Amino acid sequence: MTWTIHLRVEGKNSTLHNLPRDITIEDLLHRIAATSSISPKSLRVFCGGVLIKSSADVENAVAVETFSVLRDGVTAQVLGDPEVPVATRGLWREVTMGLEQGHTIVRKKYADSLAAAKEHFADEEARHFVHANLCKIVAETTSKDGERIGRTEREHVLSTLNHAAELVSMDLQTGTRGRILKALGYLLDPTVKFLAKPAKATKSISIRTSFSGGGAQQATVRRIGEHFSKLDGFINLATYMAENIWTHRFPNPRVVAHVVHFLSSETSSESEPKLESLQDKSAATVIVKCSIDHISSCNEDYLQEMSENAQLLKILREALLQAVRSERIATDCDEPQLWDLWSSVILRMIGAEQSFAVRKSGWAAWHDLVEWSTEAILSNETLIVKGAGTDFVNGTYTPTKVNWAENRVYVRIVPDGFGEASGKTLTCFRCVMRSLNKWWFISEADEKQPGTDRDVDYYQSKNSGDAHDRPQLSGWGLCTLQAHGLAPAPVLELTGTLGVPKEQAIKMPPY
Structure with missing residues (x-):
């Protein structure tokens, strides 16, 4: 430089x-x-x-x-650069003053000021304007409610964000100290107010994901990310991260979380993979590996940043998990190794000496880790139904959750070859009756009101004992009301279940 x-x-x-x-x-x-x-x-x-x-x-x-x-x-x-018009320098100073004094009128000039800074980025005043104001502009712009602004204003906001993405890439290319890198944490965050749009409620049983977002904000984030990628943004970022690993200049946890999530989402997309070039895929690998290495040996200051937002910790963990599962990112880290790494990070947070807030976040993250571990174990569990007189009921059911109750649910899509039954969604789920007795049903759930009298019920079993989160393996019968199942009733088999001795199955107290 x-x-x-x-x-x-x-x-x-x-x-x-x-x-x-x-x-x-x-x-x-x-x-x-x-x-x-x-x-x-x-x-x-x-x-x-x-x-x-x-x-x-x-x-x-x-x-x-x-x-x-x-x-x-x-x-x-x-x-300064004699090619920069006096009016342009005046625009930068006007926007700077407006940001300092909270004048909303300058918001309409954000896009123009950033566009001018891009054009004259070789000028020191342009770079000083960007370094001093870009993060403020992006943070304020993404805080707008995308559902409550008009089309013209929305286009202006998108233009501002695209200019910002380009400036981040340009700044990385100039050997920067990462002064505006934190803006990337907003640009690729689908949960910020402008990008967020409530996802439509699902009508039937679906697998729950904790960080997926609705289609609208994902499309906007994808466009911004693609724009950043076309400008060699991720390549420049990979170089920067490799040069600054284990230093205070390494990107903050918010940037790491959303960049890794974006890259792992794009590379794992079979329908529309956007990171097609070898350079982009190599950059994604470097970024993920640097992130894992930095987090595994980060200092307490970085742990402090990670602990400032409990939701961010979950996003970061899920992003890294998605990355190591991706077949297109060679991280040299498999899922068990990531579990070990994350457990180590949580234990370091719990043992942090200088900050009570970090220790508190560590204990909260520990409970999240236990839940994650439990879900990972259960996700490998399958339910096999066999021997039922209604033949299309027989088969493998996989575990999931439903939006209408946080209960254990197993789902089977009837394959081809069963006539009109092919394609049906069958569920094995628990239902609490008016008498407070708990029954398990094998049913075809109603799309609009699952778990009600509208379900097509085939077989039922009354729970006994304390094992209410698992169906009985035997003792099933035909439903007594509006029974659609044919005799004989099935028997069940659980596979992939991790058994825990009863004396060790002590639940952790709620946090």
Whole structure:
């Protein structure tokens, strides 16, 4: 990365190109002196009235564009890019002031100000504007309610976000310190207010996912992510993360969570994979591997950032899990290893000495880990129904949950070859009767009101004992009311179940 400085010395404009970032003050003075007849020994460079003495001072001076060259009381002013119109610089300053003072009128100028910053990104004032304001603009823009704004305003917001994504990529390419990288955590977050849209309620039994979002916000996030990808954004990000792993410049947990989630979602999409190029897939691999490595050995400050949002921890864990399951991302980490890593992170949070908040979040995350472990075990469990007189009822049922009750439910889609029954959705689920007795039914659930008298019931079994979360394996009979099942009644078999000795099956107290 080099500097280009435009200056005016003794009434004449000149330009210094390709100045190295680590240029010494002596070299800078010689470069400036070479543009005129001034002796380097007679030059002094000031920033805000303070004499510049080191290369770090030079960098700060260029960043804020306030230094001037003085000789015998005559100022040689360092200018910005002469190609930047005065009105554009005025626009940047107007938006900056509006953000500082909370003026809503400048919101209409966000897109134009960012577009101008893109066009003149080589100019130091443009970069200073971006570094100072981009994250504020993105955070404020994504806080809008996407359902309550008009089409014109929505298009303006989308334009602003696309400009922001491009600027993040451009900034990464210039050897940045990651000053605006946190904006990416908003741009790829489908849960922010502007992108969020309530998903329609499901009409029948469906597998519950805790971080999928509705179609509208996923499409918007995908478009922004694709735009970022086309600009080599993920390639630039991969390079940045590899260079800054285990340092304070590594992307914060919010950025990591949503970037990894986006990449693992896109690479796992069989219908429309968007990361087709080898470079993008390689970048995704580097990003995921760096994320796993950094989290596994991060310091307590990073744990503090991770613990600030309980939901973020779940999103991060699910994103990493989805990534290691992806066949298109070579992470060198399998699912059991990720379990070990995540358990280690949680234990480190619980044992954090400096922060009670981190310890508290660690205990909350521990309960989430137990639930995750339980669900993972149960997801491998299947229910086999056999021997039923109604032949299409026989077969394998897989576990899931339903939106109308947080009960254990097993589902079977009747395959082809069973005539009119083919394609039916059969369920084996528990129902609490008016008498508070718990019964299990094998039924065809009604799409609109499952678990009611509208279900087509085939077989039933009354639970006995404490094992209410599992169906009885024997003792099934035909339904007594509106029975549609034929004799004989089936017997059941559970496979993939992890048995726990009764003396060890102690439930953890609620958090």
